[in-house]
Amino acid sequence: MTVPMDVTRQPTWPGLANLSQSILAALGGVGFRNAFELAPSSATCLLLIDGLGHALLQEHAQQAPFLAALAKPGGVFRVGFPATTAASLATLSSGMASGVHGIVGCTFALDADSEFSPLTWTCSPFSEEKLATLAPPPERFIVPQTAWEQASEQGLRISTVMPARYADSPYTRAVYRGSQILGAPSLDAYPLLVRQALTVDAAAYCFAYFADLDFAGHLFGPGSEAWLEQLRSADRLAQAIFRQLPQGARLLVSADHGMLGLDSAEVVDFDLEYGLQEDVLAIAGDIRARHVYIDAARHDRVLERWRDRLGDNYTVLSKANAIAGGLFGDVMLSQAEGRIGDLIVVPNAGGGIIRSVVEPAASRWQGHHGALADADQVVPLLMC
Incomplete structure (x- = not known):
């Protein structure tokens, strides 16, 4: 028999909001809490691989050797509810829970x-x-000032690298306020765009978004050959971004939720x-x-x-x-x-x-997410 979940035991502050605030605090931002205790940095890239749950990375580590090598004991967290892309990306950029960003x-x-x-x-x-x-109107959908907007006003340089097809969408305009949007024509363009975003005369944060693992997981299921091909692609992308980082920059890799059949x-x-x-x-x-x-x-x-x-x-x-x-x-x-x-x-x-x-x-669909189970919630936090 499955034991009913006790919602009162779930963390009430979502991990993605804490991650966002921790990155900004480590970059010198004022008024942000560094719950992840990240060391100070002058330049940070966060590569977010949509749908890469911690258990999935462990199970398929041989398909992602670069990412798997970065895994450390305890390097995981729970993203927050609901564990779904639209809410999670808004939580990450705003530094707020879904009950605030809406x-x-x-x-x-x-x-x-x-x-x-x-x-x-x-x-x-x-x-x-x-x-x-x-x-x-997307620009006025999130009512409070977001974490990225606050950091940008303090002089931090925030950029988002994403597929060009999403660069001017209403969702992008609603969620990524305070960020310069850099639309990439292909994954091959990501490393140089990230490098350029971090090579500035100010503390810099570049958020890079990889969408296709989640897409393949929904259609074909996590662990399918189509999904594994996207995992291998994400692994190659992470390594390519790391090799192009300017001196002294840090790469973090995480996800917005997990997935299961x-x-x-x-x-x-x-x-x-x-x-x-x-x-x-x-x-x-x-x-x-x-x-x-x-x-x-x-x-x-x-x-x-x-x-x-x-x-x-x-x-x-x-x-x-x-x-x-x-x-x-x-x-x-x-x-x-x-x-x-x-x-x-x-x-x-x-x-x-x-x-x-x-x-x-x-x-x-063969793959799903959203709930409070570990498969939905627990994602890795990788650093190099």
Whole structure:
């Protein structure tokens, strides 16, 4: 029997926010906490490999010899909730939990009528009878000043190297404020762009983003040959960036979340579960981190029904309990609270809530993440 997760035992301050603040503090930034106790540095590159969980790197170390050689005992941390790209990258750049920056999932309710997808920056109606709200202006979506903006005002030089196709997206404009965006036409361009970003007359931080491991993992599964090819590519990229670093610069390598294949015995299809659909207004979020929106008058009834149906394989939390337990961080802003589901549903092991009719593509994916399990949460922190 799977033991239900105790959310109160989860760290309430996400590790990616701590990592961001620690890097900026080590570069001389004022007002940032160095929870990772990084040594002072005048130039740092953080290469983020999307979807590279700690367990996956350990299991496939022979495919990534450069990265595996950098692994040290205890060199891991938990990214924060939800463990999904849209929220994690915002947590890293803002230095804040999802309950403050407001990106609380891969999708979530922007209002009573509309579901918002931050990575595509689009809104869709929750039902055919409703009209979708217009997507909000990206530059004003994160309300508080981000960590990168604060550091930039202090004179730190912050740059982001990413695939050129993402360089001017609304999500990029929303999340990477305070950073100079350097769009790379190919991975071969990354090392020189990083070197140029760090070769300046100021303390410098360059964030480099590798996306394709996560993409391959979703479609073909972690450990598949397509996934292994992307892992080998990420390993070569990390080594190439390291060889091009200016003298005295530091390279860190980490990830925004892990990934795992679902256990079919624990998967629940919401679109075929009429008992779960009763009194539910909408459902959003990741397959392993669902937001469920319900009528307030039927809250307790629906909560009990979901817990009874899902049993010990899942943790089903009310919004109030999730917030009180620090699931979305110690601080909660009102706009973020309004986006969070009335219920938060996460699998304790290998399950997930799919939607075979409404989300046919994602329901067929071979790799997933988002929850509080180690496979979703624990990522490496490598340094050279």
